[in-house]
Amino acid sequence: MDKIRIGILGYGNLGRGVELGILQNRDMELVGVFTRREPGALNLANKNSRAFHIKEAREMTDIIDVMILCGGSKSDLPVQGPEFAALFNTVDGFDTHAKIQDYYEKVNQAALKAKKTCVIATGWDPGLFSLSRLFAEAVLPNGKSYTFWGKGVSQGHSDAIRRIEGVEDARQYTIPIEEALERVRRGELPDFTPRQKHLRECYVVAKEGADLERIENEIKSMPYYFSDYDTIVHFISKEELEKNHSRLSHGGVVIHSGKTGLNNENTHVIEYSLKLDSNPDFTANVLLAYARAAYRLNKEGIYGAKTVFDIAPAYLSVKSGEELRRTLL
Amino acid sequence: MDKIRIGILGYGNLGRGVELGILQNRDMELVGVFTRREPGALNLANKNSRAFHIKEAREMTDIIDVMILCGGSKSDLPVQGPEFAALFNTVDGFDTHAKIQDYYEKVNQAALKAKKTCVIATGWDPGLFSLSRLFAEAVLPNGKSYTFWGKGVSQGHSDAIRRIEGVEDARQYTIPIEEALERVRRGELPDFTPRQKHLRECYVVAKEGADLERIENEIKSMPYYFSDYDTIVHFISKEELEKNHSRLSHGGVVIHSGKTGLNNENTHVIEYSLKLDSNPDFTANVLLAYARAAYRLNKEGIYGAKTVFDIAPAYLSVKSGEELRRTLL
Numbered sequence: 016m017d018k019i020r021i022g023i024l025g026y027g028n029l030g031r032g033v034e035l036g037i038l039q040n041r042d043m044e045l046v047g048v049f050t051r052r053e054p055g056a057l058n059l060a061n062k063n064s065r066a067f068h069i070k071e072a073r074e075m076t077d078i079i080d081v082m083i084l085c086g087g088s089k090s091d092l093p094v095q096g097p098e099f100a101a102l103f104n105t106v107d108g109f110d111t112h113a114k115i116q117d118y119y120e121k122v123n124q125a126a127l128k129a130k131k132t133c134v135i136a137t138g139w140d141p142g143l144f145s146l147s148r149l150f151a152e153a154v155l156p157n158g159k160s161y162t163f164w165g166k167g168v169s170q171g172h173s174d175a176i177r178r179i180e181g182v183e184d185a186r187q188y189t190i191p192i193e194e195a196l197e198r199v200r201r202g203e204l205p206d207f208t209p210r211q212k213h214l215r216e217c218y219v220v221a222k223e224g225a226d227l228e229r230i231e232n233e234i235k236s237m238p239y240y241f242s243d244y245d246t247i248v249h250f251i252s253k254e255e256l257e258k259n260h261s262r263l264s265h266g267g268v269v270i271h272s273g274k275t276g277l278n279n280e281n282t283h284v285i286e287y288s289l290k291l292d293s294n295p296d297f298t299a300n301v302l303l304a305y306a307r308a309a310y311r312l313n314k315e316g317i318y319g320a321k322t323v324f325d326i327a328p329a330y331l332s333v334k335s336g337e338e339l340r341r342t343l344l
Numbered sequence: 345m346d347k348i349r350i351g352i353l354g355y356g357n358l359g360r361g362v363e364l365g366i367l368q369n370r371d372m373e374l375v376g377v378f379t380r381r382e383p384g385a386l387n388l389a390n391k392n393s394r395a396f397h398i399k400e401a402r403e404m405t406d407i408i409d410v411m412i413l414c415g416g417s418k419s420d421l422p423v424q425g426p427e428f429a430a431l432f433n434t435v436d437g438f439d440t441h442a443k444i445q446d447y448y449e450k451v452n453q454a455a456l457k458a459k460k461t462c463v464i465a466t467g468w469d470p471g472l473f474s475l476s477r478l479f480a481e482a483v484l485p486n487g488k489s490y491t492f493w494g495k496g497v498s499q500g501h502s503d504a505i506r507r508i509e510g511v512e513d514a515r516q517y518t519i520p521i522e523e524a525l526e527r528v529r530r531g532e533l534p535d536f537t538p539r540q541k542h543l544r545e546c547y548v549v550a551k552e553g554a555d556l557e558r559i560e561n562e563i564k565s566m567p568y569y570f571s572d573y574d575t576i577v578h579f580i581s582k583e584e585l586e587k588n589h590s591r592l593s594h595g596g597v598v599i600h601s602g603k604t605g606l607n608n609e610n611t612h613v614i615e616y617s618l619k620l621d622s623n624p625d626f627t628a629n630v631l632l633a634y635a636r637a638a639y640r641l642n643k644e645g646i647y648g649a650k651t652v653f654d655i656a657p658a659y660l661s662v663k664s665g666e667e668l669r670r671t672l673l
Contacts, residue, residue, distance in 0.1 A: 032604070035604065035605065036604065039486045115669055115670075115673055116666060116670055119669055143479065143483070146479070146657055147616075148672045149657050149658075149661055149668065149672050150472065150475070150633075150657065152661065152672070153633040153657075153662075154472070154629050154630050154633050154660075155629060156368045156662075202619075275361070275368070275621075275622060275626065275628075275629060276364065276621075277364060277389055281620075282621050283618070283619065283620045283622075283625075283626050285616075286615070286616070286619075287476075287614075287615070287616050287617075288614075288615045288616075288617075289613070289615075290531075290615075291610075292605075293605065293612075296604035296610050297483070297484075300483050300484060300485075300604060304479075304483050322673055323657070324661075324665070324668050324672075325656050325658055325665070326656055326657075327654050328475055328478050328482075328652070328653050328655075329654055331478065331482035332478055332481065332482045333482075337445060339478065339653050340444055340653075341444075341445055343481070344444055344465055344474045344651055344652075344653070
């Protein structure tokens, strides 16, 4: 079997997750990790992995089948996505929901021109959760979907706290409210305010001498991020933060309930939930399954930007069509 | 908008569910219900629906876009599937897992020859549960999937009891064993015997004077169906059976757990669950979403038999690609 030759662009938690995930997929192999840093300085998880400077990537287009973009959605991907789509089949986890359509168009244009296949915005949300919402809505159109996130750290909210004067470090947990979950699971179709769905719990390390009351007020009144939620603020030491709040676990649930019958007498509840010890590891594995799809679609001459909605599930599996029908259908 | 013109073949609980489901989909309309019975004798759920004799179907190939086959997997579909694939785009819920590959080949041959698109074996299992297994296995290859069914009536097991001498009627509930569910949810990867996963509870109406002890023994010792399970048998009256055991609710759960990390230190649990007040209504709605896909694929010149694995999720939704990216991704 010809193995799918994978490149990794960017080596944070996600890149490391992809590096390790490749070892679980017998039809894949790692060509190398590409970085803006000094390649020799990277502390790679697998001793057989190689690191290259990002500049070397464009000389390796013929030995890499799919480049997995592991940079951030804020500043890395908006540049790297279209740039690498002109050179490689790519997969990324672009997750700024509001900007996906714009990003899609830019990557699509570059990929079509270069005859590449680029899967954007995959992972678990966007990604598997998006699929779950689509299937549920298509099957129960007379119904409603609810997405709950957590318990897990929100990077965006943690960053927002760190920008407050007097804050040295912070972690913000998004926590679904159990009562809301239970109402949806019972098949009710409530309209929730943000406050009714999620709680925000913050662990903050303040700089010496900082005004804690002011910091707490600034957090709780921050528009969009916190003001619409019940927010709990704990001040803790730097040591405590590192010891108790550096876990990467996350998760969430999509619940869709809908009605059928002559008089809407039947209620159905679809629930898709994830409990993840490591958010980056799991996301990395989703990217790898879609790397397999990008590789195969490209071989079939199907080019351009694709999302999870555009890809038939069979492309994700190492099994053949007949094997899938015999073992998983 | 040109509506998708649907035909329904067979009018049991599933056919009735499709009839009602069409009313929830603004891009679909019912042409008619086709039956082997006297059409005028059908008691249709919607007063605007029309019934035709099955013989009339072949004269209506140009006014029906998709025919939904609502017959049983045991004797109806093996004949009707290939036969109607030669005339119409079709969708069915063929659910004899062991015979799916053979059925696929027969329908595929007929459909390719007639340039039709035929979605086979959809519903929730096979169907949405199959998808859930595929996605989970592709994303967490170092892991294992478990499917639990129920609580709900198993038609096959109820039929098996009815074939025992002295039995007038019966309902068999398949019930997942809570302890097994909990172990899998905790991320353990146990090997279960059938007995450890499901309990079988039977409500039996015996004929007058029948030997109850013999019936109970015959049920409990029936190979494959019951002998590998803990089975509870209740003898009840015909009235009790009709009053308390005619509900069509069902459900189940697919749980996949898997490991990642340098030393498999991270556990992830994916859970997909369904709680359905009406098994046939929900199944009907899945068939309708795939009818939309069959219609669109056929328009694009993609012919042959298809399963849920072969169809990109976007084909199921009434929304456009851009709308999907903006609202559900």
